[in-house]
Amino acid sequence: MTYVEVKNGNIESALKRFKLKVQRSGIPSEMKKRKEYSKPGVVRREAKKEAIKNARRNNRRNNRNY
DSSP: OOOOOOOTTOHHHHHHHHHHHHHHHTHHHHHHHHTSOOOHHHHHHHHHHHHHHHHHHHHHHHTOOO
């Protein structure tokens, strides 16, 4: 459970800290993922595409000409 202590009655600041903590915990992305059911084959294909994309990005970063 994510919680934030309100200091000196400053609710705006506490809300900002709360939103940041929730974002960092990954709750919004998890909710987005669970919004609709994906078949296992689709999940595997998406994971494979993401891995290829990350590998290409890492290759570009590591093989820069200096």
